Structures are given as C-alpha cells and as structure tokens.
Amino acid sequence: xxxxxxxxxxxxxxxxxxxxxxxxxxxxxxxxxxxxxxxxxxxxxxxxxxxxxxxxxxxxxxxxxxxxxxxxxxxxxxxxxxxxxxxxxxxxxxxxxxxxxxxxxxxxxxxxxxxxxxxxxxxxxxxxxxxxxxxxxxxxxxxxxxxxxxxxxxxxxxxxxxxxxxxxxxxxxxxxxxxxxxxxxxxxxxxxxxxxxxxxxxxxxxxxxxxxxxxxxxxxxxxxxxxxxxxxxxxxxxxxxxxxxxxxxxxxxxxxxxxxxxxxxxxxxxxxxxxxxxxxxxxxxxxxxxxxxxxxxxxxxxxxxxxxxxxxxxxxxxxxxxxxxxxxxxxxxxxxxxxxxxxxxxxxxxxxxxxxxxxxxxxxxxxxxxxxx
Amino acid sequence: xxxxxxxxxxxxxxxxxxxxxxxxxxxxxxxxxxxxxxxxxxxxxxxxxxxxxxxxxxxxxxxxxxxxxxxxxxxxxxxxxxxxxxxxxxxxxxxxxxxxxxxxxxxxxxxxxxxxxxxxxxxxxxxxxxxxxxxxxxxxxxxxxxxxxxxxxxxxxxxxxxxxxxxxxxxxxxxxxxxxxxxxxxxxxxxxxxxxxxxxxxxxxxxxxxxxxxxxxxxxxxxxxxxxxxxxxxxxxxxxxxxxxxxxxxxxxxxxxxxxxxxxxxxxxxxxxxxxxxxxxxxxxxxxxxxxxxxxxxxxxxxxxxxxxxxxxxxxxxxxxxxxxxxxxxxxxxxxxxxxxxxxxxxxxxxxxxxxxxxxxxxxxxxxxxxxxxxxxxxxxxxxxxxxxxxxxxxxxxxxxxxxxxxxxxxxxxxxxxxxxxxxxxxxxxxxxxxxxxxxxxxxxxxxxxxxxxxx
Numbered sequence: 144x145x146x147x148x149x150x151x152x153x154x155x156x157x158x159x160x161x162x163x164x165x166x167x168x169x170x171x172x173x174x175x176x177x178x179x180x181x182x183x184x185x186x187x188x189x190x191x192x193x194x195x196x197x198x199x200x201x202x203x204x205x206x207x208x209x210x211x212x213x214x215x216x217x218x219x220x221x222x223x224x225x226x227x228x229x230x231x232x233x234x235x236x237x238x239x240x241x242x243x244x245x246x247x248x249x250x251x252x253x254x255x256x257x258x259x260x261x262x263x264x265x266x267x268x269x270x271x272x273x274x275x276x277x278x279x280x281x282x283x284x285x286x287x288x289x290x291x292x293x294x295x296x297x298x299x300x301x302x303x304x305x306x307x308x309x310x311x312x313x314x315x316x317x318x319x320x321x322x323x324x325x326x327x328x329x330x331x332x333x334x335x336x337x338x339x340x341x342x343x344x345x346x347x348x349x350x351x352x353x354x355x356x357x358x359x360x361x362x363x364x365x366x367x368x369x370x371x372x373x374x375x376x377x378x379x380x381x382x383x384x385x386x387x388x389x390x391x392x393x394x395x396x397x398x399x400x401x402x403x404x405x406x407x408x409x410x411x412x413x414x415x416x417x418x419x420x421x422x423x424x425x426x427x428x429x430x431x432x433x434x435x436x437x438x439x440x441x442x443x444x445x446x447x448x449x450x451x452x453x454x455x456x457x458x459x460x461x462x463x464x465x466x467x468x469x470x471x472x473x474x475x476x477x478x479x480x481x482x483x484x485x486x487x488x489x490x491x492x493x494x495x496x497x498x499x500x501x502x503x504x505x506x507x508x509x510x511x512x513x514x515x516x
Numbered sequence: 517x518x519x520x521x522x523x524x525x526x527x528x529x530x531x532x533x534x535x536x537x538x539x540x541x542x543x544x545x546x547x548x549x550x551x552x553x554x555x556x557x558x559x560x561x562x563x564x565x566x567x568x569x570x571x572x573x574x575x576x577x578x579x580x581x582x583x584x585x586x587x588x589x590x591x592x593x594x595x596x597x598x599x600x601x602x603x604x605x606x607x608x609x610x611x612x613x614x615x616x617x618x619x620x621x622x623x624x625x626x627x628x629x630x631x632x633x634x635x636x637x638x639x640x641x642x643x644x645x646x647x648x649x650x651x652x653x654x655x656x657x658x659x660x661x662x663x664x665x666x667x668x669x670x671x672x673x674x675x676x677x678x679x680x681x682x683x684x685x686x687x688x689x690x691x692x693x694x695x696x697x698x699x700x701x702x703x704x705x706x707x708x709x710x711x712x713x714x715x716x717x718x719x720x721x722x723x724x725x726x727x728x729x730x731x732x733x734x735x736x737x738x739x740x741x742x743x744x745x746x747x748x749x750x751x752x753x754x755x756x757x758x759x760x761x762x763x764x765x766x767x768x769x770x771x772x773x774x775x776x777x778x779x780x781x782x783x784x785x786x787x788x789x790x791x792x793x794x795x796x797x798x799x800x801x802x803x804x805x806x807x808x809x810x811x812x813x814x815x816x817x818x819x820x821x822x823x824x825x826x827x828x829x830x831x832x833x834x835x836x837x838x839x840x841x842x843x844x845x846x847x848x849x850x851x852x853x854x855x856x857x858x859x860x861x862x863x864x865x866x867x868x869x870x871x872x873x874x875x876x877x878x879x880x881x882x883x884x885x886x887x888x889x890x891x892x893x894x895x896x897x898x899x900x901x902x903x904x905x906x907x908x909x910x911x912x913x914x915x916x917x918x919x920x921x922x923x924x925x926x927x928x929x930x931x932x933x934x935x936x937x938x939x940x941x942x943x944x945x946x947x948x949x950x951x952x953x954x955x956x957x958x959x960x961x962x963x964x965x966x967x968x969x970x971x972x
Contacts (some may be wrong), residue, residue, distance in 0.1 A: 144777045147811050147821060152774065159773050165603060172829060184773045186765035191602045191758075196627040200595040202625075203588070207568075207599025211607070216600075223963070231591055236746065256829050313824070316849045318811055323776050364566050364584050365604040371578075373587040382579055383587075428850075435848035487788035506851040 144323040150288040150314040151176035154244060155184060155324075157292030158216050159486065161331045163188035164240075165213035168304040169197055169202040169223065172256040173312040174246040177218040199227035202243070206230060209239050210372050212363035214296060218244035221263045224254065224270060231305055232271035233374040235397060238359065240299040242292070247311040248429075249478075249504050251297050258504035261427055261478035265485075267307045268456050277458040278403040278408055279307035283430035286325035288314060291453065293329035294466040298408060302400055303358050311478070313428040313506060334358040339367040347371075350379045352392035356403035363494055386493065409459035412451040415467050419446040421516055422466055424451040424487055425476040429507050433476060438513030443501060458486045467491050474499055474515050475509050530562055532582045538573060541725075543693035543718020544640055550693075551610070554702035557582070565608045568597045569623070570624025573647050574616040574640040582891055584711065591621025593629045596784040597635040606760040608706055611637040616645050618676055625713070629680035630755040632710040638702070639676055639713065642720035657738050661727045673742065676715045681750035681966065685708035688750035692739075693718035694732060701748065709756040781818035782936070785929040790843035794855040794872065797867030797915055800832040803861070805941075806916040807838035810923060812937035814842045817929030822850040826868065835864035842928060858895070859922060860884045861915060866891075877883035883922050898925075905959045911954030920956025931957050 153178055158166075166185055168178035178194065185192040191208070195201035198219055205215040219227065224245050234241050245267055249260035267279050278298050282291040292308055299306040332408035337360045339345065348369040351359040359379075362370045371381035376393060378384040384393075401408070414437065414493045415422075427432045430451040441445050452459060467473070473491045475484040484498045499515055501507050531552050555565065564950040565583040569575045570923040571590035578585035588596045610617035618625060618639055628635065643656040652662040652669050655676065660669040681688045687708040689701050693716055707950045717735055719725050728734070739746060754762075793810070797803040804825050811821040822841045828834035841853045859882075860866050866888055876882065876895035884891065889899045900918055902909045909917045924931050931953075938949040 144776075144780070145815055145820070146776045146778055147808075147823075148776070149956060156774050156776075165599070167599065180774065186761075187768050187771045187773050189760060189769055193602065193761075195595070196623055199592060200598070200624055200627070201591045203595025204602065205585065206588070207596035207601075208603040209599075210596075211603035213599075213603040227762055228794065230592070231590055237588075257827060284655035313850060314835050315824070318821070318823035320811075320815060320822065321776075321845065323778060326776070363604075364600055364866075365585070365607050367563060369563050369582060370584045372585065374589060375587060380587075381587075383576070431850070438848075454778040475714045495823050506849070508853050510853060515867065 146321055146322060147318055148285060149176070149316055149318050150310055151180065151316065153274040153285045154292045154308065154315070157289040158189060158242070158296070159184060159289050160328060161293040161296035162215070163214050163216050163296065163497045164188070165193040165205060165208035165215040166190070167195045167201040168218050169195050169201045169281050171220045171223050171342040173220045173248055173316050174220045174223070174244065176315065177244060177246070182294065198223040199230065202227045205241055206234055206237070206239050209241050210364055212239070212365070214245065214300070215380045216242040220244065220248045221266065224263060224266060226269060228271050232273055234305040235271065235275050236374045238370050239305065240257050240303055241305040241485035242299050242308060243305055244294045244308045244310065246315045246331060247309065249269040249502070255504050257312065257513060259311050259428065259478060260502070260504070261311060261429065262482070262502070263309065264455055264477070264479065266484045267309060275397050277307065277365060277456050278302065278304065278401060278454070279309050279311045280410065280462070281453055281455050283427050283451055285314070285319045285321045287326065287453070290327045290329050292499060297329055297331040299401065301332050302404070303356065303361065304401065309427065309429055323459055323515060337362055340509040345369060348379050349381050350377065350393070350422070352396040355392070355396050356399040356513060358400055369500070370443070377387070386484045405457040408451040408454050408457055410459060411462040412453065415466055416441070416448050418469070419448040420471045421474060422448045422450060422470040422472070423474045423476065423512065424450045424452065426455060426483065429478060432507050432509050433512055434507040436516065440513060442516045445516055452483070456482070459488070460490055461485070463490050471495060472497065476500070476512065477509065478502065526559055527562065527779070529554060530565070530581055530583055532580060534580050536575055536580055540721045541721035542573070543642060544574055544577065546693040547638065547698070547716050547718060548580065552581070553699035554706060557699060557703045560608055564640050565604065565610065566600055566893065568593045568600070568609060568611045568619045570613055572616050572645065574612055574614045577612050579648060583606060591617040591619070592624065593617060594621055594624040594637065595802045598633050599903050600626055601633055601635055602758050602761070605634065606764070609635040611635055613637065613639055613831070615639060615641045615643060615653040615655040618674070622654070624678070625680060626683050627711070627712050629683045629685035629722055631746055632684050632686055632754045632929045633759060634709050634756040636708070636712040636746060637714070639715045640678070641688045641715055642718050643940045644720055644724045645718045646722055646770055650720070657742065658723040660721070663913050675744060677713065677744070677749050680711070680713050682951065684754065685712070685713055685750065686754050687712035689748050690715045690744060690746045692716065692735060710754055721852055721971045731826065745933060759762070779815040781816060783817040783930050785817040785819050785844070787842060787844050788930045789820055790841060790845070790847070791827070791857065791928060792852045792855045793857040794837065794869055795844065795859045795861070795915070795919060796835065796869040797861035798800060798864040799827055799830065801817045801836060801861065802912065802915050803836040804839050806919045807840050807938045809916065809934065809941065810840060810919060811917045813939055814929060814931035816933045819844060819929065820847050824850050835868040837865060837868050855880065857881045857922070857926065858883070859918065860917065863887070904919060905955060906962055907955040909955055910948065910952060913948060916949060916952035917956040920953045921960040923961035924957050
C-alpha cells in the first residue's frame with residue numbers, strides 16, 4: 144500500500160497523532176501548507192488553530208496555550224524564526240513544551256521563498272539571546288516527517304522546552320511515493336503534572352532546580368492551584384530574582400536538563416560499511432541523495448559509510464564517534480556553506496574533513512556525492 | 517474549575533503580603549488597588565484569574581497578586597492572553613501593560629480587539645518609559661519633555677481607546693488612577709464577554725512629573741486639551757472569539773482527520789529504469805495538477821513517483837515547472853539533473869528549463885509547441901501543434917491534453933491509468949480532466965502528431 148504525498152501532510156498527521164491541540168501560525172512559503180492543514184484538521188479533534196496577525200503573535204499564542212494545558216505547535220520558515228527569536232527565549236526560560244517547525248528556504252532575509260536551503264541549522268541552535276541548549280530534529284524523508292514530528296512532541300513534553308522540527312521546502316512540498324508501512328508511530332509521553340490534592344498546596348511551585356537536570360512537573364492555568372509563569376530570572380516559585388545563587392541554579396538547570404540527558408535525545412541513522420575509509424554525514428533532504436549515492440557506489444564495489452543526523456541538536460556525538468572508527472575521511476554534505484561541518488570538525492578532528500555544499504537553490508545530487516566518494 | 521478541593525472564598529483581598537515596589541506617588545499602586553477591589557467585588561476564584569503582564573514597571577505587578585500569573589515579553593502580553601483564553605475560555609484573563617507595551621505591541625491590541633477575544637486589558641498610561649529613563653512613548657502628548665524629546669515631542673499621542681473601539685473592542689473605558697469608581701468599571705470590563713480595554717492615565721513621579729512640571733491638574737488639562745473622551749466610551753454586543761470558534765466548528769468535531777490516501781496498483785507498467793520528465797509551462801496553465809495526475813497514474817501502475825514543482829511567488833503569472841521522476845524502485849533523489857523527456861509549453865517555461873537543452877542526448881525526447889520548434893538540442897524533437905488535434909482542445913486543459921498524448925506515446929504505463937487517476941481527483945475537475953485526457957489520447961493515435969518527429 145502506497146500513497147503520493149508530501150512532508151507537510153505527514154507533519155500534520157504526526158502532530159495529530161501526537162495529540163496536538165493548539166496551533167497558531169502566520170502564512171509563509173514554504174510552511175503555509177502546514178498552517179492551512181492545521182486550520183482544517185484541528186477543530187475536528189476539539190483543538191484550536193488560529194492564523195495570528197504576525198509571527199510574534201503566533202508563537203506568543205502557542206506559549207500561552209501550552210501553559211493553559213494545550214499541546215502546541217507552530218510552523219514557519221527562516222524569516223519567521225527571526226521573528227520568533229525573542230519568544231523562543233521566553234519558552235526556554237519559562238520551560239514551555241512547544242513544537243516549532245522550521246521549513247527552511249534559501250538565503251538570508253527574504254531569500255528564495257520557493258527555493259530549498261538548509262541555512263537555518265546554526266540559527267535554530269543560537270537563535271535567541273542568552274545562549275541555551277536547544278533540541279532540533281531533522282527528518283530526511285516523508286515517513287520521518289511523521290515520526291519525528293511525534294518525537295518532537297514527545298521531547299517537548301518530556302523536557303518542558305521548545306523543540307524544533309527542521310525541514311525544508313523540498314521535504315515539505317515535493318510529492319513522494321511512500322509505502323504506508325514506513326510510517327512509524329512514536330509514543331508521546333505526557334508532561335508531568337501535579338494537582339493540589341497530590342501536594343496539598345494552594346499555590347504551585349512551577350520550577351525546580353534540584354537536581355540540576357530535573358524536569359519540573361507542571362500545573363496549568365485553570366487547574367486547581369494558583370500557577371505562575373515568568374520569563375525573567377526567577378526562583379522556583381517564579382518570582383523575579385537576582386539572587387546570584389538562585390540565578391546560577393536556574394541557568395545551570397536550563398542547560399543541564401538537556402545536556403545531562405542528551406543521550407536520550409541524540410538520534411541518527413547509521414549505515415556503516417566494514418572497512419570503509421570514507422564517512423558521509425548529512426541530514427534532511429540532502430541525506431536522501433547521499434543514500435542514493437551510496438547504493439550506486441556500493442554497486443561499483445566502493446566502500447562507504449553513511450551517517451544521517453536526525454538530532455541536529457544536541458549533536459549526536461556518541462553515534463558520530465562510533466561511526467568515525469577506522470574512517471580517514473569525512474564528507475559533510477549540506478545546503479549551506481558548512482554550518483554543520485563545524486560540529487563534525489569538533490568531533491572528527493585529525494581526519495580529513497570535506498564539505499559538499501550548495502547554496503544555489505538546487506539539491507546536492509547523487510553524482511556530486513559520487514565525485515567525492 | 518476542574519475541581520475545587522480547597523475553599524478560598526469569600527476573599528477579602530487578591531493581593532499577597534508583599535508591598536508594591538513603585539516610586540512614591542506613582543499611579544501604578546492606585547490602579548492595582550482598584551484592580552484588587554474589582555476582583556474582591558467579583559469574588560472570582562483566584563486560580564481561574566490569570567494576570568498577564570509584560571515589561572516595564574507595570575510588568576512587575578503580577579507578583580503582588582495571589583492569582584495565577586504570566587509574566588512575558590514587552591508588548592506581547594495580549595498574545596499570551598489570547599492563547600490562554602483560546603485554550604481555556606472559562607478563565608478570566610487580565611492583561612496589565614504600560615503605554616510602552618501599547619506602542620511595541622500595538623498590532624496585537626488592534627487584532628485582539630478585532631477578534632473580540634474575551635480578555636481585559638488595563639493600560640497603565642503615564643506617557644513615558646519609567647523603567648528605562650523616562651523616554652517618550654506613543655502616548656506622550658505633543659510638546660512633552662523627555663530625555664528623547666529634548667525640545668518637546670513632535671509626535672501626536674496615540675488615542676488607544678479610539679483605535680480599539682474602531683476595530684471591534686466591545687468595552688472601552690478611559691479614566692485616571694484618581695477615579696473613585698474605577699473598581700466598578702474594571703469589574704464591568706472583566707465581566708464583559710468580549711475584548712475590554714481600560715486606558716488609565718496616571719503620574720510617573722520619577723520622570724514625567726519632574727520633567728514636565730506635571731500634576732493631577734495638568735493631567736486633567738491634557739485630557740481636555742486633546743479632547744480625548746473619558747468614562748465609558750464604547751460598548752457593543754459582539755460574539756466573543758473563543759466561544760464563537762467553538763460554535764462555528766462544533767459540526768466538524770469528531771469528523772475523521774487526515775489519513776493516508778492509499779493508491780493500489782491495478783495496472784501494469786513497462787519501466788525497468790527511472791524516467792525523468794519535466795513539464796515547463798506558465799502559472800495558471802494547470803501544469804502542477806496535470807503532473808500530479810501522471811504521478812497518481814504511475815502509482816496506479818505499480819511505479820513510484822516524485823513531483824517537484826518550481827514556481828515564482830506570484831500565482832497566476834510567471835513560470836510553472838514540474839519535475840516528475842518515475843521509477844520501479846524507491847526514489848531517493850527528487851531532483852532532475854537531465855530530463856529524459858522535456859515538454860516546453862510556453863516562453864516562461866522555456867526560459868526556466870533552457871539550461872537542460874544542451875545536456876539532453878539523442879536518446880532523450882523533447883516535446884515542444886510550434887514556437888519552440890527551432891530550439892537547438894540533440895534530443896529527438898516532436899512539435900505539438902494543438903491546432904492539429906482531432907478534438908477541440910479546451911483552453912484550460914491544454915497542458916493535460918498534451919501531457920496525455922505524450923504519456924500515451926511513452927507507453928510507460930497504460931493510458932487507462934490516467935483516466936483512473938482523474939477519477940480519484942476532486943469531483944469538480946473530474947469531467948474536465950477526463951475530457952482533456954480523452955482528447956490527448958485520441959490525438960496521440962493520429963499520425964499527424966508525430967510527423968515532425970526526428971532530430972533537427
């Protein structure tokens with residue numbers, strides 16, 4: 144059983160399967176198909192979808208809805224992420240579960256609205272003031288658009304933080320043939336919550352810094368306790384604080400809850416060939432051409448290993464180190480001028496590291512991979 | 517409330533024990549006391565009241581209340597409040613913001629009013645940025661002296677009330693922090709189902725008062741000079757957004773959501789290798805939908821297909837190019853480096869795909885309309901002249917007619933698959949598409965179509 148479909152449809156189906164109940168977005172190519180489908184589908188499951196007046200409002204509404212118990216998602220492209228920036232920081236600081244889809248398009252500024260690019264990879268990592276760890280997942284196929292959207296919800300709920308799903312124009316809008324049995328459901332954990340009857344308090348303590356990596360349980364607005372939320376540096380009661388030990392505990396907690404548990408998040412598809420001296424590393428739509436090239440190369444008895452990165456952030460360093468064993472040369476392929484190569488270089492230093500890059504709005508072809516294998 | 521195991525009413529205050537942090541004489545404390553009195557009058561469950569604040573001195577306010585609270589970014593409080601209200605229409609959501617937040621978040625205020633979302637906005641309006649040095653805000657009167665209007669403010673003050681009243685707010689009030697009846701008006705606003713805004717003028721004793729020798733009297737004079745009305749300015753009955761949304765969509769609730777549209781192979785195919793086909797036409801020429809149909813027909817024939825579209829951001833002008841890969845095997849690469857088959861239908865399309873022509877070989881096929889008969893290429897060229905079609909070619913279906921004729925000639929899968937694919941499409945287009953396909957297939961059977969075939 145097969146279907147003819149695109150990544151936006153798979154992402155929307157993944158969101159619905161993950162129990163998404165709130166969506167707010169603003170029209171932008173090439174992410175608009177997600178907005179339109181969510182506007183159509185969410186009311187059917189009793190959820191709410193709204194087209195906001197701008198991107199700042201879109202993510203703002205999502206943050207408010209998430210704190211009121213919604214499972215929220217928004218979708219945009221690079222220029223929209225620019226406008227999300229400040230609120231991404233708020234979601235990190237206030238520990239808000241939220242899925243943000245970035246359907247990448249080419250270039251800085253308006254760039255190429257209908258053109259593929261992978262130039263937001265470092266932007267999603269460092270796209271807000273203050274500099275805190277972020278989770279970003281990258282599907283490389285239509286079935287992965289489905290499963291990694293579910294995974295993004297799972298991680299957002301698990302770690303009480305915004306999680307990016309980083310796709311691109313090509314994945315989101317190009318029609319593909321998909322075998323239905325390739326769609327894999329991911330179990331989505333519910334955020335931990337507490338009620339007054341459990342803890343015997345009228346006022347909830349929304350943040351916890353001990354242990355430093357702990358993910359605090361939530362209570363929602365309208366539940367049975369008084370609930371506070373803040374984007375300012377705060378104590379565990381969400382009261383503004385500048386007390387150095389408190390602020391230190393807060394900031395270390397925000398980093399540690401992801402960094403200390405990164406092995407729970409790191410995700411790759413490794414296709415390693417014994418004796419291969421070359422490792423190809425890629426992600427997103429580019430990883431598909433990489434797979435095609437490997438089939439062709441291996442058909443000519445050339446040995447090559449592949450690593451498709453699914454958790455762009457945190458960098459899957461354990462899997463990468465293991466994939467590097469016996470490898471002399473690493474090729475990092477991406478539709479930008481080497482943004483993820485920096486990350487690979489940190490881990491693969493000492494080996495020859497080659498970038499395969501395109502920024503002309505076209506895909507890297509299997510032939511281009513074959514030239515460097 | 518979901519449950520109420522703890523009895524907390526009647527409440528004498530919604531304030532906590534902490535004293536306000538504001539400067540002596542600052543209006544914020546007076547207004548917050550009025551808000552507290554309004555809550556006491558209403559005896560709302562404090563767990564169901566969410567005070568949403570943003571940035572500036574007034575942004576500190578939520579900490580002094582024993583209600584739920586959200587402290588967010590400058591000017592965006594209205595957006596968080598909207599999200600909370602949309603998710604939980606039963607909650608009383610109260611935004612407290614300054615005139616600074618009104619300026620930077622003005623569009624959110626206008627749009628919240630336009631939607632008539634059921635939140636209450638209290639603007640603590642003291643004409644300047646009291647937290648950052650007394651700079652002028654969007655409500656600073658013309659001539660106001662501030663560190664950023666050293667020779668007097670050149671701009672005119674924003675009439676917040678008129679703005680939201682003109683755009684759908686259902687309760688609009690202007691007053692001052694000195695108004696004795698403010699608690700009643702705040703309570704009225706909270707009880708209003710739709711969007712309520714209170715523009716409350718007050719004194720900033722740190723900056724605006726000393727910089728302008730301002731006073732309560734001067735504040736009243738300014739109101740009069742500007743002829744800004746006070747009191748209850750505007751009230752109208754209108755559907756509240758969160759409730760209206762639920763009513764509007766009640767009938768789709770429970771309907772099945774998106775599910776895979778499985779396409780079963782019911783025809784044979786004759787492809788043992790991938791085939792790259794590019795159709796280059798103009799926007800509005802139904803290029804994408806014609807190619808979508810071929811893709812579905814390929815799946816009906818047991819093949820795999822990918823369709824990659826290229827078009828400018830304009831919708832009904834410019835090029836429209838669809839790239840289709842057909843293969844008996846899984847397709848990992850959706851790009852096309854060199855088409856096996858290229859159709860050029862219009863000048864827009866020609867310009868977009870001309871770069872393919874030098875790459876094409878004698879084994880490749882190029883189908884062009886008469887204006888492009890002379891293009892330089894090594895590919896086999898077939899000139900298609902719609903005027904030679906045995907059946908009249910409908911103008912809107914010309915792309916599908918030509919594509920159908922070409923598909924018939926390529927014989928990768930039976931033409932019946934195209935017809936079946938057309939029947940899978942939206943009903944309103946089925947008849948039109950089937951006609952176009954029939955015209956294309958009939959045409960392909962005529963020898964005239966191929967009389968120009970051969971390498972030029």
